[in-house]
Amino acid sequence: xxxxxxxxxxxxxxxxxxxxxxxxxxxxxxxxxxxxxxxxxxxxxxxxxxxxxxxxxxxxxxxxxxxxxxxxxxxxxxxxxxxxxxxxxxxxxxxxxxxxxxxxxxxxxxxxxxxxxxxxxxxxxxxxxxxxxxxxxxxxxxxxxxxxxxxxxxxxxxxxxxxxxxxxxxxxxxxxxxxxxxxxxxxxxxxxxxxxxxxxxxxxxxxxxxxxxxxxxxxxxxxxxxxxxxxxxxxxxxxxxxxxxxxxxxxxxxxxxxxxxxxxxxxxxxxxxxxxxxxxxxxxxxxxxxxxxxxxxxxxxxxxxxxxxxxxxxxxxxxxxxxxxxxxxxxxxxxxxxxxxxxxxxxxxxxxxxxxxxxxxxxxxxxxxxxx
Amino acid sequence: xxxxxxxxxxxxxxxxxxxxxxxxxxxxxxxxxxxxxxxxxxxxxxxxxxxxxxxxxxxxxxxxxxxxxxxxxxxxxxxxxxxxxxxxxxxxxxxxxxxxxxxxxxxxxxxxxxxxxxxxxxxxxxxxxxxxxxxxxxxxxxxxxxxxxxxxxxxxxxxxxxxxxxxxxxxxxxxxxxxxxxxxxxxxxxxxxxxxxxxxxxxxxxxxxxxxxxxxxxxxxxxxxxxxxxxxxxxxxxxxxxxxxxxxxxxxxxxxxxxxxxxxxxxxxxxxxxxxxxxxxxxxxxxxxxxxxxxxxxxxxxxxxxxxxxxxxxxxxxxxxxxxxxxxxxxxxxxxxxxxxxxxxxxxxxxxxxxxxxxxxxxxxxxxxxxx
Numbered sequence: 231x232x233x234x235x236x237x238x239x240x241x242x243x244x245x246x247x248x249x250x251x252x253x254x255x256x257x258x259x260x261x262x263x264x265x266x267x268x269x270x271x272x273x274x275x276x277x278x279x280x281x282x283x284x285x286x287x288x289x290x291x292x293x294x295x296x297x298x299x300x301x302x303x304x305x306x307x308x309x310x311x312x313x314x315x316x317x318x319x320x321x322x323x324x325x326x327x328x329x330x331x332x333x334x335x336x337x338x339x340x341x342x343x344x345x346x347x348x349x350x351x352x353x354x355x356x357x358x359x360x361x362x363x364x365x366x367x368x369x370x371x372x373x374x375x376x377x378x379x380x381x382x383x384x385x386x387x388x389x390x391x392x393x394x395x396x397x398x399x400x401x402x403x404x405x406x407x408x409x410x411x412x413x414x415x416x417x418x419x420x421x422x423x424x425x426x427x428x429x430x431x432x433x434x435x436x437x438x439x440x441x442x443x444x445x446x447x448x449x450x451x452x453x454x455x456x457x458x459x460x461x462x463x464x465x466x467x468x469x470x471x472x473x474x475x476x477x478x479x480x481x482x483x484x485x486x487x488x489x490x491x492x493x494x495x496x497x498x499x500x501x502x503x504x505x506x507x508x509x510x511x512x513x514x515x516x517x518x519x520x521x522x523x524x525x526x527x528x529x530x531x532x533x534x535x536x537x538x539x540x541x542x543x544x545x546x547x548x549x550x551x552x553x554x555x556x557x558x559x560x561x562x563x564x565x566x567x568x569x570x571x572x573x574x575x576x577x578x579x580x581x582x583x584x585x586x587x588x589x590x591x592x593x594x595x596x597x598x599x600x601x602x
Numbered sequence: 603x604x605x606x607x608x609x610x611x612x613x614x615x616x617x618x619x620x621x622x623x624x625x626x627x628x629x630x631x632x633x634x635x636x637x638x639x640x641x642x643x644x645x646x647x648x649x650x651x652x653x654x655x656x657x658x659x660x661x662x663x664x665x666x667x668x669x670x671x672x673x674x675x676x677x678x679x680x681x682x683x684x685x686x687x688x689x690x691x692x693x694x695x696x697x698x699x700x701x702x703x704x705x706x707x708x709x710x711x712x713x714x715x716x717x718x719x720x721x722x723x724x725x726x727x728x729x730x731x732x733x734x735x736x737x738x739x740x741x742x743x744x745x746x747x748x749x750x751x752x753x754x755x756x757x758x759x760x761x762x763x764x765x766x767x768x769x770x771x772x773x774x775x776x777x778x779x780x781x782x783x784x785x786x787x788x789x790x791x792x793x794x795x796x797x798x799x800x801x802x803x804x805x806x807x808x809x810x811x812x813x814x815x816x817x818x819x820x821x822x823x824x825x826x827x828x829x830x831x832x833x834x835x836x837x838x839x840x841x842x843x844x845x846x847x848x849x850x851x852x853x854x855x856x857x858x859x860x861x862x863x864x865x866x867x868x869x870x871x872x873x874x875x876x877x878x879x880x881x882x883x884x885x886x887x888x889x890x891x892x893x894x895x896x897x898x899x900x901x902x903x904x905x906x907x908x909x910x911x912x913x914x915x916x917x918x919x920x921x922x923x924x925x926x927x928x929x930x931x932x933x934x935x936x937x938x939x940x941x942x943x944x945x946x947x948x949x950x951x952x953x954x955x956x957x958x959x960x961x962x963x964x965x966x967x968x969x970x971x972x973x974x
Contacts, residue, residue: 268921268925268927269918269921269922270922270927270928270929272927272928272929273928273929273932274929275909275929275932297921297924297925298896298917298920298921298924302896302897302917305897306897306899306915306917306918307899312915312917312918312921313918314913314914314918524670524674525674525677525678527677527678527679537647541686542686543678543684545670545674545678545684546641546678546684546685546686548670549640549641549669549670549684550641550642552669552670553640553669555640555642555644556642556644556645556928556931556932557642557644557645557646557647559928560645560647560928560932
């Protein structure tokens with residue numbers, strides 16, 4: 231495994247300010263990765279995604295293997311060239327979505343057999359094939375193929391599922407082709423059980439990865455339970471490697487997880503919410519469909535520098551959302567990604583300055599006020 | 603009526619190279635106006651529309667009066683500010699769409715009573731109210747409220763419909779508030795009948811307008827019949843005023859109409875086609891859904907300078923269209939608007955150089971070749 235992929239620049243309590251080095255560039259952490267499901271961050275030009283401050287995207291193995299197909303992406307020059315994103319890309323393993331989206335799935339020691347949700351075609355996803363697909367996509371960061379243990383699960387189910395993921399992690403490690411700047415991350419499972427999380431962390435560390443993800447959270451257990459697990463789980467992982475909390479989250483989840491020692495995040499929240507008329511702001515979330523915005527000449531947030539806030543009134547954005555205009559999705563997605571990246575920049579600056587507690591207090595105080 | 607709204611810079615046969623002056627800026631003609639139906643050119647940021655070379659947009663009175671409402675647009679600063687388009691705007695009168703989109707419409711001497719296609723609410727559109735709405739929207743160019751005579755129509759129906767539109771034109775003229783740089787255009791009707799077209803042109807000239815549109819074409823009569831009418835209709839209108847052919851059209855229609863003396867155009871073709879996977883090129887139209895594009899690393903048109911052609915392969919755009927990704931609509935709309943504006947720039951240069959016949963021959967020759 232690469233010895234130099236992660237630089238730890240500063241600490242504030244458990245929180246870390248760092249830098250991940252990849253073949254396509256550097257990522258300042260704590261980092262939020264916008265989700266580019268099918269080779270596009272929905273409703274955004276990639277240069278606009280970069281303009282929000284994003285340095286790394288997440289691509290979905292499950293979606294891309296089914297359409298257009300990993301071999302086709304490779305023939306067209308890899309995912310960076312295909313989607314015109316020359317910066318770092320992390321791909322998930324397909325493990326999560328094959329269980330949540332596909333049909334007639336059958337899980338075994340070898341892997342998962344399933345039918346495509348698009349056309350019903352049969353496919354098999356194994357640790358080896360998942361790593362191969364991510365190689366074909368040219369992902370800077372490849373994720374191990376795992377089973378996301380469902381919530382709730384009995385301790386026996388959680389243990390059995392986690393141990394399968396650990397056996398798969400070893401196969402992923404064996405299948406991964408080492409190249410300069412290309413990283414492989416293991417994924418901790420173990421549900422809500424501290425002993426299983428420790429066993430998983432030790433298994434992964436024994437195999438050895440460039441970075442470590444915490445999987446199996448943000449799947450219905452609630453913020454309180456997630457934070458309880460994040461109070462102990464990150465410290466079980468090697469200190470000198472980046473830690474990635476998969477599928478998280480809302481701004482308040484990210485703040486709480488950074489405080490507990492997480493370095494990387496991904497979530498569809500800002501993009502999906504943007505397409506349904508929701509705007510994240512310093513004061514909380516706004517539903518732009520709400521009639522109270524219809525005649526409001528003020529921007530979503532006068533202190534925000536994104537194009538939606540710079541050039542348009544709430545009244546106009548309300549009109550676009552009500553009229554189901556594509557531009558409404560474009561502007562709100564841009565605004566939300568801008569908000570998320572500003573949040574991450576604020577967290578990074580606060581950790582570096584040793585003022586994360588003040589940052590968190592100010593974050594909470596603004597949200598406790600009435601929405602303007 | 604303003605004496606200086608139109609500068610005639612050059613002629614080539616019947617074709618004209620000119621310039622229309624409005625309160626929000628100058629429009630070089632022949633000009634193509636992208637359609638911004640509900641206060642947005644669908645799937646485009648307005649700065650991107652400007653980047654294609656567009657100098658003027660068309661807004662739809664019918665759509666805007668129903669949602670968000672003309673008074674609301676006015677309260678939010680007018681349509682330019684509302685939609686962040688500081689350049690010229692022409693609004694149609696609502697006459698065409700009230701007949702094609704609304705429900706339970708009842709037409710009389712006073713105007714048209716109808717129900718909204720959005721929520722079934724009752725509305726009345728008269729010449730006076732149409733002009734008032736366009737004033738509230740702050741349109742640089744207001745169009746007279748008219749009845750678009752359906753095709754086919756008997757000569758009696760066409761005459762009766764046209765004469766109603768001429769009485770309405772007089773009422774529009776009376777209702778219009780003259781302000782520097784704000785223009786009112788009359789609309790010629792008369793179906794496919796030369797004598798009725800002449801009668802309509804004379805009625806309009808007697809009232810006196812800043813510019814003149816030719817209405818009632820491109821509604822099913824076919825290109826050959828439209829060109830037959832355009833062989834005589836433009837010359838019936840005052841030479842020193844701009845001439846606008848409403849709702850046209852495909853690139854070959856525009857070329858034929860410019861050759862016959864038309865100065866201005868609008869059409870949903872480039873934007874609507876972009877949202878359904880069609881790309882206009884020098885060689886004709888491409889259906890990007892076609893599987894032959896799936897593995898093609900070449901751009902839509904290597905000679906095109908738009909972002910879709912600069913940064914993406916046909917294979918990627920095929921993937922976006924097949925996956926119904928918003929970015930596919932964004933890129934193809936941009937490409938198509940770019941193509942249309944390049945076509946207009948080429949026509950303007952050719953007329954100025956006296957080489958329109960060569961331009962038309964080259965246009966036809968490229969399209970006769972097989973699509974690359």
